Structure formats: structure tokens, C-alpha cells
Amino acid sequence: MNRPQPNEYPIWGETYISKVDREIFEVLNDQVQSLPDLFRRNADKADYAYADGKWTLKEMLGHIIDTERVFAYRITCFARNEQQHLPGFEEDDYVKNARFAQRDLEDLIEEFIALRKANLFLFKSLNEEELERKGIASGREINVKSILFIAGGHIIHHVYILKERYHVV
DSSP states (O other): OOOOOGGGSOGGGHHHHTTOOSOHHHHHHHHHHHHHHHHHHTGGGTTOOSSTTSOOHHHHHHHHHHHHHHHHHHHHHHHTTOOSOBOOOOHHHHHHTTTGGGSOHHHHHHHHHHHHHHHHHHHHHOOHHHHHOEEEETTEEEEHHHHHHHHHHHHHHHHHHHHHHSOOO
């Protein structure tokens, strides 16, 4: 699949799309195993946050899960030619109201795996026409293909933060 062009997504999408350096389905498939492996290797740090007011590892994984759901919803809506504008979401409020810190890390890991595997069925079912369809989310126009790349790049972005700031291995 060709990389999305800058006119197909909002400027903030470049942060994530630029991190995808392989075929997008390779990235999305690999993350089903690589992300859980990373969290499992660092289970002893599940409640660690690198600074006051920053998310713990469990909260980071919860954020990734919430964002995966939001991206899948947007992909579904726009691939099905939804004309309604979709709202944005405030990630800090979502994490604050989700109680991820009180959840079991392994449950969160399994939830991510199940969610991504289910989403991959949707993602892989999309044809070229559906991938090019656009919609408005968070007040900005974006196409389905761009959201796929953002979904993969979003996790790459957070893995980098986990390694740099949380010192996970």
C-alpha cells in the first residue's frame, strides 16, 4: 500500500505516519506480538511513571487501547462513507477516567491483542476505494488509509517514549 500523501491527513498525522518505515500491514501485524512482549518484559515497572503527572506503563497501554478503538471507529465510519463529523477525544481525560492503573497488566495486554487482531480483519477487508474515502474527525479531513498509518505509527511513537523515558527493554 502506498504511503498517504500530506494532503490526505491533518498536519499532526505526520508525527505518526513518518514513523512507519515498512509495509503498513507488516507493522500492524508485528505489533500484535511486539507490543505485548515489551510490556511483559517490563511487568515489574507496570505502575512506574517517569515523573509526577505522567502515565504509568499500565496507563500508557490503556491509552494505546483507547486510541486503537477510536482509530478503528473512524476507519469503520469513513470506509462506510459516513458523512457526519466525528468528535475528537482528550487522551488525558480518557486515561484519568478509565482506571487503567487499577487493572491487571496481563488483562490489558490480552485486551490489546484481541482488539488489534479483530481490527486487522476490518483493516485487511478494505479495498482501494474504501481506503481513499475521507471524513472529518476532530475538525480535520482525513482518509482511511492515513488512519491506518497513524494507528501503526502511534504505537511506534509510544514504544520510543517507553524506551527513552521509562527505560523499558
